[in-house]
Amino acid sequence: MGGAAFLLVVAAIIVVFVFRSKRRESPYSDRLQRYISNRGGVKYYVDPSTYEDPSEAVKEFAREIDPAHLKIEEVIGAAQFGEVSRGRYRPLGRRELLVAVKTLRWGVTDREKGVFLSEAGVLGQFDHPNVLKLEGVATHSPPERIITEFMENGPLDAFLRENEDQFSVLQLVGMVRGVGAGMRYLSEKNFVHRDLAARNVLVNSNLVCKVSDFGLSRLMRGLDHNMPTYTASLGSKIPVRWTAPEAFQHRKFSSASDVWSFGILMWEVMSYGERPYWDMSNQEVMKAVADQYRLPAPHNCPPALHSLMLQCWQAERGDRPAFDSLLSSLDRLIRHPASLKAEHPRSTSQTLLSPTPTDLSSVATVSEWLSALRMDRYKEEFERAHLDTLDRVSLITMEDVQGLGVNLLGHQRKIVSAAQQLRTHLTQGQVEV
Template sequence: MGQFRHPNVVRLRGVVSAGPPAMIITEFLLHGALDAFLRGREGTLSPLQLVAMLRGIAAGMRYLAEAGFVHRDLAARNILVDAHLVCKVSDFGLSRALDGDRDSDPTYTSSLGGKIPIRWTAPEAIAFRTFTSASDAWSYGIVMWEVLSFGERPYWDMSNQDVINAIEQDYRLPPPPRCPPPLHRLMLDCWQRERSARPTFPHIVRALDRLIRRPESLRVAPPDPHG
């Protein structure tokens, strides 16, 4: 963490190593974890505010990808929110430097078993323990869904095995209520089965910038009272 310098990545301030437990000191983020912050705030944040938050997360991930890191545990619980609603990528416990040429398709392959966050993890990472910036992009799509659903649990009460089976059968999460269609389309792009078909983080940032410049594209038609 000490080498990261970006407004959307949590800043390391220091390390306490004088005795167990070892601790890190980071900048203070007033609102804490994004998922907990969003719960109960439906109706208090505009679509434009939500997109600005998502844009910040994507910018932080673009920085990490360009620095040659894969996060492996991107989720709303691992995004922290400051007093000005700036979102910062945090929790690098699973992050790794990528092997290979950054201009090709660098990967991190875990030879260890261990638990992985199934609901946020790309199919190839679940099946083969192969992690790339493209698998982080899949996770980012889940974060988008969490944000637009105001902290709902992805896949609700489905078991992890049911989630794996559903994804293999091409099931994808439906749009949250009142989700602008362009945002759900971007989620679906992130959830392409082929990792090469998923948008890169620079592409995601540009797509969100276009929506921010055209806020009318975030309007959602009111529900039909006649069903």
């Protein structure tokens, strides 16, 4: 009995030694065993950057595919380090699959090759119906390739813009719910995405949405704290319009900052792919968010859904709901479609709903209102349509705006949302006419 126990101890020491020898020393080294061990049935994500050679992570988490079983059909786009093609993959003993193939371009540096392969090292650790599935890699001979499932409808933002007003509110909420399910799975694996946005969600032929594009993703540090975070390097780019204030101010990323981004994604879905904060600059967005301004409800967005967005946009990250809570709320809305009526509440908060840092209490004319929205260019159109009083402007509809010829991306809905906000202030007596 004692001999058997001694052999088990020796075997454990050897396993740990081999495991550590495969990775360079890093801030994660003393916790890696916790990340890959099962605790509560969850296998934690391992950051490929903790490997001395990124290809080791690919070998560990991705299946090598024989290029002879892969047929490239058509180039469909460009990626950071090469091109993306549609193809067909016929694995031995399985039916043929339609796949997307990322091919590494010739002449890249070793560092670029490592970054390219690290995506496979990330994706290969995930298995969820709302996270893009990795089929495998082809790395034994150049050019190196990453093969994933093919998503027929492409990125969610472009898909929504191409199909504006073609879906019911319930269908849109179903898309949001799918993304939320994928993010709950990722957060449970102590994984932070950092770049959650509609452009980084793919849609298949059944309208199933799957989280993808893990280029900015990182492991969250500090798992023994209440709010684990990842600190971005100073040289990294941040997608400001989708980013929580603590992330663009202090570069502190966490599951809570992903929740903020999820709120922006909800807004994108309900506005059919509009650009968050419209034509505001990144600096204007950061200042507005820091000043507690939040995006207004998109046109015909149910108040219950906008309320969820506002919860995601709480200034204090600890006040934001977790993904499991958000998913429960979305499920309740789906089970009770009557709660998805697009009626707007009578009382709203200027601080929370203003699309731009505008003080409507100082607005007395239509001209001033347009100036506050930075839409002075449309003054003549409003005059020709006899929209010359704030009362008339506050009642403007989408059809009215379309009649004005305001066709620039995002401005139609922005004007209608601002008119709804103006109507609220007029009915509350906060604007003198």
